[in-house]
Amino acid sequence: xxxxxxxxxxxxxxxxxxxxxxxxxxxxxxxxxxxxxxxxxxxxxxxxxxxxxxxxxxxxxxxxxxxxxxxxxxxxxxxxxxxxxxxxxxxxxxxxxxxxxxxxxxxxxxxxxxxxxxxxxxxxxxxxxxxxxxxxxxxxxxxxxxxxxxxxxxxxxxxxxxxxxxxxxxxxxxxxxxxxxxxxxxxxxxxxxxxxxxxxxxxx
Numbered sequence: 132x133x134x135x136x137x138x139x140x141x142x143x144x145x146x147x148x149x150x151x152x153x154x155x156x157x158x159x160x161x162x163x164x165x166x167x168x169x170x171x172x173x174x175x176x177x178x179x180x181x182x183x184x185x186x187x188x189x190x191x192x193x194x195x196x197x198x199x200x201x202x203x204x205x206x207x208x209x210x211x212x213x214x215x216x217x218x219x220x221x222x223x224x225x226x227x228x229x230x231x232x233x234x235x236x237x238x239x240x241x242x243x244x245x246x247x248x249x250x251x252x253x254x255x256x257x258x259x260x261x262x263x264x265x266x267x268x269x270x271x272x273x274x275x276x277x278x279x280x281x282x283x284x285x286x287x288x289x290x291x292x293x294x295x296x297x298x299x300x301x302x303x304x305x306x307x308x309x310x311x312x313x314x315x316x317x318x319x320x321x322x323x324x325x326x327x328x329x330x331x332x333x334x335x
Contacts, residue, residue, distance in 0.1 A: 200322060203305045207324045210260060210273035214299060217249055219328040224294045230280045231255075241332070253279045258304075277321060278302030298327040 217238045218224050225237040233254030250263040260272045284296035305320045
């Protein structure tokens with residue numbers, strides 16, 4: 132009988148060992164993610180990634196729009212300052228034309244460095260503000276000027292009516308802000324800029 136009990140004990144130990152191995156294998160097999168869990172996690176990650184890409188693209192568009200406006204404003208301000216300075220220190224300014232057909236602004240410059248006559252012209256034909264320099268050369272001051280208006284105030288000096296104050300108003304198309312300045316004009320968006328100066332030689 133003792134021998135029989137010993138065999139039974141050994142058999143029980145073997146069964147318990149096999150049972151523990153099976154339980155361990157089942158735990159290992161059930162330790163991973165299910166297909167549904169993987170699909171849910173992937174969907175959440177895609178939504179978060181899409182949101183991050185969208186916000187980044189919106190930020191880049193805002194930055195690009197700012198660069199376009201800054202680039203156009205710098206070029207327009209440079210052209211306006213040049214025109215205002217030439218008129219401010221001129222001995223005489225003559226203005227002809229209108230906003231519908233175009234403008235011609237004659238400027239008699241003063242000083243010993245570059246005396247002579249300048250002629251600024253703008254027309255709707257090419258939307259370009261140009262200046263005829265002393266010596267006959269022509270230079271483009273700024274392009275894509277879609278609207279250009281001139282307003283003058285006159286006064287009488289020694290019986291002669293002369294321009295004592297002049298104002299300019301630009302409507303300029305936005306360009307894409309290339310560093311070279313050779314931007315592509317935009318057909319819809321514009322920038323407005325205006326300036327006024329007294330003609331000091333005729334300022335009464």
